[in-house]
Amino acid sequence: MSERVLNYIGGAWRTSQAGETLPVHNPATGQVIAETPLSPAQEVDEAVRQGQEAFQGWRRVPVTERVQHLFALKNLLEEHLELLARTITEECGKTYEESVGEMRRGIENVEVACGAPSLMQGWNNEDIARGIDEHMIRQPLGVVAAITPFNFPGMIPLWFLPYAVATGNCFILKPSEKVPRTAQLLFRLLEEAGFPPGVVQLVNGAADTVNALLDHPGVKAVSFVGSTPVARHVYQRATAHGKRAQCQGGAKNPVVIMPDADMEMATRIMADSAFGCAGQRCLAASVAITVGEARHPFTEAIADAAASRRVGYGLEPGVQMGAIITRQSEERIEGLIGQAEQEGATVLVDGRDKAPPGYEEGFWTFPTVLDNVDPRSVVARTEIFGPVLSLMHVETIEEAIQRVNQREYGNMACIFTSSGAAARRFRYEAEAGNIGINIGVAAPMAFFPFSGWKASFFGDLHAQDHHGIEFYTQTKVVVERWPREWSRKF
Ligand code: NAD
Numbered sequence: 001m002s003e004r005v006l007n008y009i010g011g012a013w014r015t016s017q018a019g020e021t022l023p024v025h026n027p028a029t030g031q032v033i034a035e036t037p038l039s040p041a042q043e044v045d046e047a048v049r050q051g052q053e054a055f056q057g058w059r060r061v062p063v064t065e066r067v068q069h070l071f072a073l074k075n076l077l078e079e080h081l082e083l084l085a086r087t088i089t090e091e092c093g094k095t096y097e098e099s100v101g102e103m104r105r106g107i108e109n110v111e112v113a114c115g116a117p118s119l120m121q122g123w124n125n126e127d128i129a130r131g132i133d134e135h136m137i138r139q140p141l142g143v144v145a146a147i148t149p150f151n152f153p154g155m156i157p158l159w160f161l162p163y164a165v166a167t168g169n170c171f172i173l174k175p176s177e178k179v180p181r182t183a184q185l186l187f188r189l190l191e192e193a194g195f196p197p198g199v200v201q202l203v204n205g206a207a208d209t210v211n212a213l214l215d216h217p218g219v220k221a222v223s224f225v226g227s228t229p230v231a232r233h234v235y236q237r238a239t240a241h242g243k244r245a246q247c248q249g250g251a252k253n254p255v256v257i258m259p260d261a262d263m264e265m266a267t268r269i270m271a272d273s274a275f276g277c278a279g280q281r282c283l284a285a286s287v288a289i290t291v292g293e294a295r296h297p298f299t300e301a302i303a304d305a306a307a308s309r310r311v312g313y314g315l316e317p318g319v320q321m322g323a324i325i326t327r328q329s330e331e332r333i334e335g336l337i338g339q340a341e342q343e344g345a346t347v348l349v350d351g352r353d354k355a356p357p358g359y360e361e362g363f364w365t366f367p368t369v370l371d372n373v374d375p376r377s378v379v380a381r382t383e384i385f386g387p388v389l390s391l392m393h394v395e396t397i398e399e400a401i402q403r404v405n406q407r408e409y410g411n412m413a414c415i416f417t418s419s420g421a422a423a424r425r426f427r428y429e430a431e432a433g434n435i436g437i438n439i440g441v442a443a444p445m446a447f448f449p450f451s452g453w454k455a456s457f458f459g460d461l462h463a464q465d466h467h468g469i470e471f472y473t474q475t476k477v478v479v480e481r482w483p484r485e486w487s488r489k490f
Contacts, residue, residue: 004035005180005204007043008187010050011197016043016204022177027093027323028313030361034091036177039205041212044172047201048218051143051170054198059140059168067114067166072193074110077103084185086315088154091179093323093363094277095314099154106158108446112465113162119469120167132481138473140168141220141244145213147174147234149226150325151280153182159450160223161190161200163468169221170199174213176226177206178325214238221471223463224248225282227383228409228455235458246459246471248282248452250383251411255285255440256400256426259293261416263301265438269416270389271305273440275321275367279387280329282456283412283434283441287373287380287390289400295393299348299371302389306349306367312356324363324386333365333386336379340390343377345370351387375403383409397422405431410453412442433457 004021006013016037024034058066077084085099092099113119124135146160157173164171175183183202190200203209213219214237221244224234231249238245255273257266273285290298314322324330334352341347351366365386373380373390380390394400404413414436415426423437433451436442444450449462461471 002032002034004037005184007037007039007047007204008191008200008202009043009047010201011191018043018205022206024091024178024180025326025363026090027325028359028362030327030363034181036180036204036206038177039203039209041208044203044209044212044216047172047203048143048216050198051172051201052218054196055140055142055170058165058170058196058199061168063117063120063166063168066168067116069193069195070110070114070162070166073162073189074107074114076189076192077107077110080185080189084154084182087182087185088179089314089322091181092150092153093314093325094280095319095322098277098314098322102152102155105443105446106155109158109464110162112446113166113468116163116166116469119466120473122475128479131483132479135478135480137476137478138167138469139476141472141474142169143172143218144169144221144223144472145172145174145219146223147210147213147226148176150176150178151277151282153179154186156225157183157186159225159463160468163464164472165195165199167469167472169472170201172201172203172213172219174203174205174209177204180204210234211237214243215241217241219243221245222247223471225463231458244471246461246463247457248450248463249456249458250385250409251282251284251452251456252286252381252383252407252409253283253412253414253432254287254289254404254407255414255416255436256397256404257288257290257294257298258397258415258417258419258422259291260418260422261294261438262418263294263297266416267298267301267305269438269440270302271309271367274389275306275309275387276441278321278324278365280325280385281441283443285389285414285440286384287392289392289394289403291397291400292395299391302391303348303369306351306369306389309367311354311364311366313359313362321367321387323359324365327363329386330363330365333384333388336382336384337368337370337388340370340373340377340379343374343379345373345377345379345390348391375406381408397425401426401429405429408455411456412436414439414442
């Protein structure tokens with residue numbers, strides 16, 4: 001029987017009383033490797049109450065002491081990097097190297113949050129009127145929650161947790177039900193890092209567990225990462241209950257290839273962007289828009305790169321692309337490739353109905369390139385979230401920027417060019433929050449905000465760095481008068 005993952009509530013590992021569980025698969029083999037309990041609202045309530053109790057002590061712990069737990073966590077994450085990466089690959093399907101890369105980006109956030117003593121400072125003015133001073137200080141909110149997706153089970157919880165606890169909040173994670181084992185391991189390390197009971201908690205489940213968090217009056221703020229329809233739902237329901245919310249949604253990222261681009265570099269980087277993590281990345285290049293003479297050399301080169309990419313089990317050496325998260329996702333992706341054909345696109349490289357030898361029970365779609373995709377078609381507008389790159393061709397940079405800005409999403413837009421003027425124009429005019437110039441995955445480092453726009457983000461303050469610190473604190477302004485003559489009493 002596969003292992004049922006546990007909740008971590010009030011500093012103890014607990015078996016959920018949930019009547020229902022969902023199977024967790026190794027996507028490369030198709031085997032069931034764990035079960036996720038669908039924790040009921042009472043267990044969410046218990047975690048919130050434990051968090052509220054812990055908050056009374058935790059907010060009084062000096063920030064310099066709070067971050068010591070994060071320094072300990074950083075070391076534990078480094079020590080257990082291999083095991084974490086293996087666990088991610090086993091349940092998420094990406095390659096081992098991609099899993100290591102993911103953890104590195106997560107660890108960076110722990111490092112940045114260790115700077116909380118400086119990052120959360122307020123400001124002040126002496127003598128805003130004679131003998132009166134004014135200060136702004138930041139105070140934590142209380143119990144906060146994060147709801148995370150399947151595609152970065154190690155990194156995305158760390159976009160939020162370090163900032164939340166460094167600033168004095170108590171944090172509840174509801175990880176994706178598809179990849180709960182990475183969170184189990186992360187919480188073993190959090191336990192070892194010595195956080196007091198109730199400061200960091202883990203509640204497993206799916207939609208109902210999320211809704212219990214959104215409706216609970218004790219949860220003060222909600223961070224979410226996932227698909228746009230759910231991001232919208234979480235934002236609306238959380239804010240309707242008066243909570244702060246930051247909700248990162250889906251994407252359909254366009255990349256412009258100019259005729260003066262270094263074609264060899266552009267192709268290599270684009271193949272990694274479109275097919276890395278099997279395209280299951282919110283910053284994956286999904287649409288390539290060639291300008292003028294870039295069309296033929298780029299089309300030919302990217303088709304070759306797609307056809308020659310080595311697909312297989314991510315724990316095996318030399319594999320460049322892993323599996324798709326579930327059978328349903330595989331069917332959905334391959335259905336969309338079929339729809340593209342019906343909508344008039346040419347399937348230049350067809351990744352359907354394939355599997356690496358020995359892994360026929362796993363979930364696979366191989367790299368796929370669609371040519372001449374109509375910008376009005378369903379496939380051009382839908383987030384495929386698989387290793388499928390759509391090609392479109394225009395004649396001018398104006399048309400290319402127009403294609404970029406026609407889109408519903410605004411997570412990322414990139415350009416490949418050797419012209420500074422074209423790059424500047426693109427940076428200035430493209431309607432997306434993360435811009436890449438000769439870069440294929442413009443993922444902001446932990447000391448910059450992850451700046452999705454349009455239907456890729458609902459809220460004001462993004463994840464990471466100063467935005468994270470602001471999101472998890474409320475400002476208090478103190479105006480004070482201490483008449484000089486009172487000092488003569490002593
Ligand atoms: P998802 O929206 O299906 O699930 C995300 C989380 O929401 C999970 O924890 C899930 O349990 C919960 N959930 C699902 N349905 C719900 C519902 N009806 N009500 C309440 N909660 C619900 O997303 P996914 O498939 O796990 O992840 C892939 C998506 O995440 C893609 O759209 C991708 O673009 C997006 N993503 C975005 C970013 C970003 O930074 N913008 C980063 C990573 C992934």
